Amino acid sequence: xxxxxxxxxxxxxxxxxxxxxxxxxxxxxxxxxxxxxxxxxxxxxxxxxxxxxxxxxxxxxxxxxxxxxxxxxxxxxxxxxxxxxxxxxxxxxxxxxxxxxxxxxxxxxxxxxxxxxxxxxxxxxxxxxxxxxxxxxxxxxxxxxxxxxxxxxxxxxxxxxxxxxxxxxxxxxxxxxxxxxxxxxxxxxxxxxxxxxxxxxxxxxxxxxxxxxxxxxxxxxxxxxxxxxxxxxxxxxxxxxxxxxxxxxxxxxxxxxxxxxxxxxxxxxxxxxxxxxxxxxxxxxxxxxxxxxxxxxxxxxxxxxxxxxxxxxxxxxxxxxxxxxxxxxxxxxxxxxxxxxxxxxxxxxxxxxxxxxxxxxxxxxxxxxxxxxxxxxxxxxxxxxxxxxxxx
Amino acid sequence: xxxxxxxxxxxxxxxxxxxxxxxxxxxxxxxxxxxxxxxxxxxxxxxxxxxxxxxxxxxxxxxxxxxxxxxxxxxxxxxxxxxxxxxxxxxxxxxxxxxxxxxxxxxxxxxxxxxxxxxxxxxxxxxxxxxxxxxxxxxxxxxxxxxxxxxxxxxxxxxxxxxxxxxxxxxxxxxxxxxxxxxxxxxxxxxxxxxxxxxxxxxxxxxxxxxxxxxxxxxxxxxxxxxxxxxxxxxxxxxxxxxxxxxxxxxxxxxxxxxxxxxxxxxxxxxxxxxxxxxxxxxxxxxxxxxxxxxxxxxxxxxxxxxxxxxxxxxxxxxxxxxxxxxxxxxxxxxxxxxxxxxxxxxxxxxxxxxxxxxxxxxxx
Numbered sequence: 001x002x003x004x005x006x007x008x009x010x011x012x013x014x015x016x017x018x019x020x021x022x023x024x025x026x027x028x029x030x031x032x033x034x035x036x037x038x039x040x041x042x043x044x045x046x047x048x049x050x051x052x053x054x055x056x057x058x059x060x061x062x063x064x065x066x067x068x069x070x071x072x073x074x075x076x077x078x079x080x081x082x083x084x085x086x087x088x089x090x091x092x093x094x095x096x097x098x099x100x101x102x103x104x105x106x107x108x109x110x111x112x113x114x115x116x117x118x119x120x121x122x123x124x125x126x127x128x129x130x131x132x133x134x135x136x137x138x139x140x141x142x143x144x145x146x147x148x149x150x151x152x153x154x155x156x157x158x159x160x161x162x163x164x165x166x167x168x169x170x171x172x173x174x175x176x177x178x179x180x181x182x183x184x185x186x187x188x189x190x191x192x193x194x195x196x197x198x199x200x201x202x203x204x205x206x207x208x209x210x211x212x213x214x215x216x217x218x219x220x221x222x223x224x225x226x227x228x229x230x231x232x233x234x235x236x237x238x239x240x241x242x243x244x245x246x247x248x249x250x251x252x253x254x255x256x257x258x259x260x261x262x263x264x265x266x267x268x269x270x271x272x273x274x275x276x277x278x279x280x281x282x283x284x285x286x287x288x289x290x291x292x293x294x295x296x297x298x299x300x301x302x303x304x305x306x307x308x309x310x311x312x313x314x315x316x317x318x319x320x321x322x323x324x325x326x327x328x329x330x331x332x333x334x335x336x337x338x339x340x341x342x343x344x345x346x347x348x349x350x351x352x353x354x355x356x357x358x359x360x361x362x363x364x365x366x367x368x369x370x371x372x373x374x375x376x377x378x379x380x381x382x383x384x385x386x387x388x389x390x391x392x
Numbered sequence: 393x394x395x396x397x398x399x400x401x402x403x404x405x406x407x408x409x410x411x412x413x414x415x416x417x418x419x420x421x422x423x424x425x426x427x428x429x430x431x432x433x434x435x436x437x438x439x440x441x442x443x444x445x446x447x448x449x450x451x452x453x454x455x456x457x458x459x460x461x462x463x464x465x466x467x468x469x470x471x472x473x474x475x476x477x478x479x480x481x482x483x484x485x486x487x488x489x490x491x492x493x494x495x496x497x498x499x500x501x502x503x504x505x506x507x508x509x510x511x512x513x514x515x516x517x518x519x520x521x522x523x524x525x526x527x528x529x530x531x532x533x534x535x536x537x538x539x540x541x542x543x544x545x546x547x548x549x550x551x552x553x554x555x556x557x558x559x560x561x562x563x564x565x566x567x568x569x570x571x572x573x574x575x576x577x578x579x580x581x582x583x584x585x586x587x588x589x590x591x592x593x594x595x596x597x598x599x600x601x602x603x604x605x606x607x608x609x610x611x612x613x614x615x616x617x618x619x620x621x622x623x624x625x626x627x628x629x630x631x632x633x634x635x636x637x638x639x640x641x642x643x644x645x646x647x648x649x650x651x652x653x654x655x656x657x658x659x660x661x662x663x664x665x666x667x668x669x670x671x672x673x674x675x676x677x678x679x680x681x682x683x684x685x686x687x688x689x690x691x692x693x694x695x696x697x698x699x700x701x702x703x704x705x706x707x708x709x710x711x712x713x714x715x716x717x718x719x720x721x722x723x724x725x726x727x728x729x730x731x732x733x734x735x736x737x738x739x740x741x742x743x744x745x746x747x748x749x750x751x752x753x754x755x756x757x
Contacts (some may be wrong), residue, residue, distance in 0.1 A: 061523045108742060115427055115522050120741060123734045126661050130730035215597045278530055285527060343542055349534030356528040357516070365584060 014190025050252020100252020407686020671750025
């Protein structure tokens with residue numbers, strides 16, 4: 001579908017940058033043109049892009065990527081508490097720590113493939129979740145979650161969980177008025193500034209992912225997906241490539257977790273729960289595994305649906321169906337209220353099943369089918385690069 | 393000593409639940425070759441069967457209460473049908489036995505659910521990648537879970553064990569060990585129940601011709617098909633059986649753990665770990681590792697090993713006590729019981745790649 005020539009890539013990149021920077025205008029008609037939601041699009045987009053580097057290219061289905069998201073969040077909040085409210089060291093720390101975690105988990109999990117790999121990553125993520133929830137309470141503040149606090153007064157000696165020190169900020173004499181807000185060298189990370197910060201990182205993340213897809217390294221990962229045995233027989237050791245892919249995707253997840261904590265300085269254990277890992281898998285599948293923009297579309301769609309579907313209540317539904325006779329109105333309100341509001345996850349689950357059953361290639365496959373219909377020229381039936389194949 | 397025995401018993405009870413879920417999971421896995429992420433939800437559905445049965449027993453006729461002469465009528469009393477049909481004493485006895493009796497509802501219902509799920513969904517995924525199987529069953533799990541949440545709400549619904557067995561058994565005095573060893577009756581019954589179900593499933597597979605054919609199908613589906621046996625239908629039955637086992641485990645577990653729509657997912661991750669530790673496709677392995685991990689977990693949950701082995705304060709000195717105390721200072725954290733299972737799983741998988749009793753050639757493609 002997409003020719004991977006230099007020119008096309010440059011065009012894709014330009015269109016992508018334009019769309020991301022104009023997002024507030026583009027998404028305004030569907031009611032998503034406000035910074036909080038757009039930020040979520042960008043952050044989960046980064047998460048999904050990173051996940052896609054592992055799953056889309058190598059076919060190794062990790063069910064534990066939420067662990068890196070959580071680790072990134074905790075590292076960021078600790079950096080805020082200890083050093084400075086500036087986001088640069090916080091993000092560097094998060095990416096570094098998430099990368100370290102990924103090295104350890106990847107080194108162990110990647111000894112196995114297929115279903116064993118999925119279960120091992122799942123076990124590691126659940127272990128991290130349990131540790132964060134109870135055992136490591138001094139670091140993670142248990143179920144309450146870790147928060148940024150006001151600076152500790154000089155004469156007080158309280159626990160770090162109650163008050164912060166922010167050594168670097170103190171050294172440079174940054175004054176603090178009320179609730180500390182993360183900043184990028186003075187630029188407050190809230191509202192539109194926050195969104196554009198995430199957007200620029202998203203563009204960088206997308207560019208790196210594009211380079212990886214087009215590189216020899218990406219080609220090697222694809223080769224692992226299509227037939228790992230054959231590669232091994234030709235004398236290539238595939239494990240280092242896999243570990244590097246795992247670590248890169250872990251670092252993407254760490255960055256996403258860090259940005260979550262940057263825009264809302266708080267980290268909780270529930271970010272590491274395995275359903276969260278399932279969500280990123282869903283985002284990637286929904287958009288189209290192994291495609292460049294697919295995971296981004298999937299992430300945006302799911303976050304949008306979450307926002308919109310969960311906010312619809314019975315009054316809105318009744319207003320929508322008010323043109324119908326009363327019995328029919330009650331009938332339709334009763335049916336649709338199952339799928340919205342509190343029950344929006346039902347829609348999510350159904351969507352999940354429908355996509356996996358009917359369009360394993362996700363939205364990108366639907367789009368390429370549509371384009372094929374309109375062009376009316378014989379399209380080759382080659383499956384998209386994104387067909388989920390198990391790791392052999 | 394008796395404290396250790398108590399932890400062992402605790403572990404057997406929890407291990408029973410793990411073993412039952414893992415048994416069904418590995419049955420589906422070994423025969424059908426399907427990774428079923430919706431299995432935990434089947435466990436949850438079984439538990440909610442007990443809730444529904446309990447509610448059904450309490451249905452009845454509204455009888456207007458007598459006017460007390462205070463000027464307003466008190467709310468009408470509900471007389472359950474069972475009281476009307478069987479008399480009041482028999483009726484209340486039946487109601488108090490709602491959890492074990494709910495098996496009457498669980499078995500046909502879970503069989504139906506299992507068959508519908510297999511025919512409607514799983515059947516089409518035999519040939520597809522494991523990743524697709526995981527994803528579609530994960531989606532199914534979310535859907536079923538949300539439906540249950542819609543009808544029963546998000547709060548746990550406690551169920552009570554029959555009154556006769558609500559107390560505790562004084563095992564210590566029977567065995568003549570000590571007087572401190574008391575243990576809830578229901579947990580003993582659950583353990584016994586799990587043992588019976590496991591034995592039944594094993595003998596079904598081991599001693600009947602039907603089971604023999606299924607085991608042959610586990611090893612080589614194609615050859616069994618070539619021999620003219622409708623292996624597809626047997627697989628449907630096996631999936632139904634796995635669903636029933638999960639449902640029974642769930643229904644009987646309700647007095648210990650109040651059913652809540654999330655319980656399936658919580659147990660699912662654990663039972664996958666159990667299956668993998670036991671060795672994929674190995675039924676004895678699943679049972680063994682279920683009990684093993686259950687016992688591990690209950691031992692990890694106790695505050696300190698030193699006080700476990702030396703409960704008497706007078707013994708708090710000496711070589712072994714000091715060693716245990718030293719270990720405690722490193723090993724014991726609150727909540728370590730949640731972590732220990734995964735730690736054990738990782739260690740076992742890395743040392744024994746096929747799990748405890750895994751056979752060569754299963755899921756190694």
